[in-house]
Amino acid sequence: MVTGAGNGIGAVIVKHAVKEGYRVAAWDVDEDAARAVAxxxxxxxxxxxxxxxxxxSVRAAxxxxxxxPALLVNNAGVVRFGPLLELPAADWRLAVDVNLTGTFLVARAVAERMIAAGGGSIVNIASVNGLAAAPNAGAYTASKAGIIMLTEQMALEWAAGGVRVNAVAPGLIDAGMSDAIYADPEVRRLRSARVPMNRLGSAADVADAVxxxxxxxxxxVTGQTLAVDGGITRSALNxxxxxQSVDSVGVAPGTDPVGDGGPG
Incomplete structure (x- = not known):
């Protein structure tokens, strides 16, 4: 099962899963989009x-x-960006309801059947925005951080039933909800340059990790969050x-070799 399967990362996950031999139930609130993928x-x-x-709706499906299912991928999500001081409560609720509560409702319903069958794997799609705050990210960061902790809770409670639960946290991915961002070539260039691997990620990168x-x-492996981000969440000091004087190997002539732990 793949939720949010009608476009973007979800659609690519469906295609990769089929290539791996899975039969896939492609869930989406947009039935036409899901049908096009199928x-x-x-x-x-x-x-x-x-x-x-x-x-x-979840229980019936x-x-x-x-x-x-042997595998559930909780990918469905929405973005509601904006400064917190101006964010409408309705936008906050929508992001939390779809991203976090949706992940909970689907995973719980599926885990019951997985446990009865002897086990399975659940992969929740979080985000690097759940690992670090971003300007004007609104409710998105909170909902994705919630998914990361929810993943750990699910893994803890369902491990004895044979269900492994992990998360993937995509970074700057050139797909789906990011299309509007990367439509500007200069933004694409600047953002690519900030990634240590010097490129944007792809939906295929995320699908491979899933x-x-x-x-x-x-x-x-269970209860883990795998950042698929080209190293960007570890690049703050870049x-x-x-x-340049502190970047040479060894101690500079005339300096005390006993220091305070390094230049950092």
């Missing part, structure tokens, strides 16, 4: 209209599954000024 993929994909923030966490190669 037509592109073929008979191994079944489109289903589901509102992940509506518990009845899970009950309709012919068997417990399928790794779902695979037997990650069979002893922007700090630093004199």
């Amino acid at each position: 037509q592109d993929v073929g008979d191994a994909c079944v489109p289903v209209r589901v509102d992940v923030a509506d518990e009845e 899970v009950d309709a599954l012919p068997q417990p 399928l790794f966490l779902a695979s037997a190669k990650a069979g002893y 922007a700090m000024p630093r004199p």
